[in-house]
Amino acid sequence: MNDTWGYNKYDNNWKKPDDIIRFLLKINSRGGNYLLNVGPDSNGRIPEGSTQVLDQVGKYIRENSEAIFDTKRVDIYAYELEWAQFTRKDYKLYIHMLQPKIRIELLNVGNHVKRAYLVKDKTELPYKIMKACEGNSIIEVQLPEYLYDQKNYCVCLEMEEKEPIFEPIEG
Known part of the structure; x- marks a missing residue:
């Protein structure tokens, strides 16, 4: 969780929780497992820096366990999003929000959404399914105002289709 493999009392360069969450979600969405090294000191204690991050x-993970455990590999989405990572289950696409936004706009996702909600408390969210003038699909989810400056939460899209439909980029 820092720059060494094992305990080093001089290494206090701890990974940021945001980075570990991003890596966890990226690896999870690709069907992998995340091996995170936590090195105890000579007395078997976990360093305070590690416990703060963990x-x-x-x-x-507790708040969004539905969107992390027992998920399936996500097909390649045409856009690399700095602000989000995807995980999925049958009939559900999870959008892990890693940066503040006032709305979610997913381009070239052709699913029919039945419901959108915050994973941690099941709060229903308003959404629209639209087409851009070029014909590209757009799913827009409006976030509540109290989340505008928040990060590290998850939104679920319940879909009619079993898997996400990621349309190719036209042009």
Whole structure:
């Protein structure tokens, strides 16, 4: 969780919880497993820096466990999103929000959405399914105002289709 493989009392360059969450989700969405090294000191204690990071990562996992455990590999989405990562289950696409936004806009996702909600508390979210003038599909989810400056939460799109439909980029 820092720059060494094992305990080093001089290495306090701890990974940021946001980075560990991003890596966890990226690896999970590709069907992999994340091996995270936590090196105890000579007395078998986990360093305070590790526990602080793991507490924040654990909070994210607890609140969004539905979108992390027993998920399936996500097909390649045409856009690399800095602000989000996807995971999925049958009939559900999870959007893990890693940066603040006032709305989610997913281009070239051709699914029929039945419902959108926050994973941690099941709050229903308004959404629209649209077409751009070029014919590209757009799914737009409006986020509540209290989330505009928040990060590290997850939104679920319940879909009529079993898997996400990622349309190719035209042009």
